[in-house]
Structure formats: structure tokens, C-alpha cells
Amino acid sequence: MTTGRPSTGRGGWEVRCEGVTCRYDGTTALDGVDVTFRPGVITGLVGRNGAGKSTLARCIAAWERPRDGRVLVDGAPVWEDAGRTSRVVLAGTSGPEVGDQPVRVTLDLMESLRPDFDRDLFQDLTARIGAEPGPRPNRLSTGQAAAFRGALALAAQAEVTILDEVHLGMDAVSRRRFGRVLLEEYVRRPRTIIVSSHLLDEVEDVLEDVVVLHRGRVLATGSADELRERHSRGRLASLTDVLEALTEEAR
Numbered sequence: 001m002t003t004g005r006p007s008t009g010r011g012g013w014e015v016r017c018e019g020v021t022c023r024y025d026g027t028t029a030l031d032g033v034d035v036t037f038r039p040g041v042i043t044g045l046v047g048r049n050g051a052g053k054s055t056l057a058r059c060i061a062a063w064e065r066p067r068d069g070r071v072l073v074d075g076a077p078v079w080e081d082a083g084r085t086s087r088v089v090l091a092g093t094s095g096p097e098v099g100d101q102p103v104r105v106t107l108d109l110m111e112s113l114r115p116d117f118d119r120d121l122f123q124d125l126t127a128r129i130g131a132e133p134g135p136r137p138n139r140l141s142t143g144q145a146a147a148f149r150g151a152l153a154l155a156a157q158a159e160v161t162i163l164d165e166v167h168l169g170m171d172a173v174s175r176r177r178f179g180r181v182l183l184e185e186y187v188r189r190p191r192t193i194i195v196s197s198h199l200l201d202e203v204e205d206v207l208e209d210v211v212v213l214h215r216g217r218v219l220a221t222g223s224a225d226e227l228r229e230r231h232s233r234g235r236l237a238s239l240t241d242v243l244e245a246l247t248e249e250a251r
């Protein structure tokens with residue numbers, strides 16, 4: 001797609017980053033990032049601490065405007081395009097919840113901002129993950145809040161869904177259930193999913209593509225299987241092995 005009008009297909013939208021550069025007072029968080037996330041594919045955005053993953057996630061979701069370059073979602077710039085921003089959802093370590101208000105206020109907000117947000121699906125997802133939403137979001141523990149945000153993001157049924165360390169704080173059972181629910185929802189309604197997590201061993205099985213960031217630059221992209229095979233020495237490499245090898249080479 002190259003027109004300004006978003007496509008209405010249900011398979012998820014392509015995300016293309018062209019020369020995306022972001023700086024914070026002397027720190028270059030992203031340095032000319034050129035990368036494409038394929039539509040309808042689950043891609044892992046991986047990298048060591050400070051690599052720029054969260055900054056890239058925020059640029060894709062139009063929470064942050066790159067100093068240079070641009071992010072194209074479904075072929076057109078995402079920045080200040082409500083038809084696109086409403087269909088790119090980012091769940092991270094902070095979220096859209098209205099902490100000190102009853103949960104229904106957050107659900108009302110999601111319904112007004114996200115065209116395909118489904119309240120019943122949200123309730124169903126929290127039950128499947130085993131995370132009761134509680135009376136108010138600010139009374140949730142770290143892990144409960146993470147599961148709450150993950151369920152909100154999936155219930156938005158957005159064409160582009162970004163999960164940035166959404167697993168952080170979830171206990172092992174919640175992480176396993178969330179992973180299962182993520183796949184079930186993806187199969188039920190395919191969309192473009194970008195997953196950033198340091199728990200690579202736990203998420204790597206669901207990743208089809210991988211983008212490796214290092215010091216604000218793209219070190220490698222490709223299918224997860226290709227990258228694992230390329231870095232295998234006698235035994236099949238894990239994504240942690242791939243990340244270690246690539247970032248050592250780049251030192």
C-alpha cells in the first residue's frame with residue numbers, strides 16, 4: 001500500500017522504519033534504523049540493555065517522534081495519523097490504564113480510542129490468563145498489571161500489536177498462559193505482532209522473524225530459524241546464543 005488510506009485487511013499491517021534516528025540529550029538511542037516488519041508476522045525485537053528497543057517501539061506507536069527518518073505503517077507515515085495510530089497498540093511497562101479509577105474507565109477509554117476493542121474479549125482474556133483485573137488498576141501488583149496491559153493490548157485487536165517487556169513481573173504460570181493466549185489470539189485473528197522481551201528462551205518458539213538491535217542500529221534481521229542455523233556450532237543455537245555472538249562481533 002502506498003496510499004494514505006489504511007487498508008482494512010485483517011492480516012496485519014507492514015511497519016517500515018526508514019532512517020529512524022532518536023536522540024535524548026547527547027544519547028543517540030536510535031541511529032538511522034532501516035527495517036521492515038512483515039505484515040501478519042510475529043517478530044522478535046531483541047537486543048542487549050540500552051540497545052534502543054523501547055525507543056523504536058515508541059516511535060512505531062507514534063508515542064515519540066523521530067528526530068530524523070520516519071515510520072510507515074501500512075505504507076504511510078504513522079505520525080499524527082489517527083487512522084493509523086488507533087490501530088497500533090503498544091503495551092509496555094507503563095500502560096494506558098487510568099490507575100486510580102474503576103477498571104471500567106480504562107475499558108471506556110480503550111473503546112473510544114481503539115476501533116476494534118472488545119470488552120467481552122478482554123474479560124475472556126483475563127480469565128484465560130488467570131489475571132483478575134481487580135477494582136482499580138493501581139491496586140494491581142507488578143505482574144498483575146503486566147497481565148492486565150497484555151490483555152488490553154490483545155483485546156484491542158489492532159493491526160499492529162507491540163509487546164515491549166510485557167512479561168516483566170508476570171510469574172512463570174502467567175507467562176506461560178499469556179504466551180498461549182497470544183498465539184491463540186494470533187491464530188484467531190492474525191495481526192502484525194512485535195515482541196520485545198529479555199526472556200528469549202521463553203518467547204523464541206513463537207517468533208517467526210527477528211530484528212537484532214545494538215547500540216541504536218540494526219545488527220541483523222531475518223527469520224528466527226535462519227539466524228539460529230547461521231550461528232549453530234555443532235548444536236542448534238538459541239536466540240540468546242545468536243544475540244551473544246552478534247553483539248560480541250560488533251564490539
Ligand SMILES: Nc1ncnc2c1ncn2[C@@H]1O[C@H](COP(=O)(O)OP(=O)(O)OP(=O)(O)O)[C@@H](O)[C@H]1O
Nearest residue numbers: 024027028029047048049050051052053054055056
Ligand atoms: N527518556 C530518556 N532520556 C534519556 N535517555 C534515554 C531515554 N530513554 C532512553 N534513553 C537512552 O536511550 C538508549 C536506548 O534506550 P531504550 O530504553 O530504547 O533501550 P532498550 O533496548 O529498550 O533497553 P532495555 O532492554 O534495557 O529496556 C539508552 O542508552 C537509554 O539510556
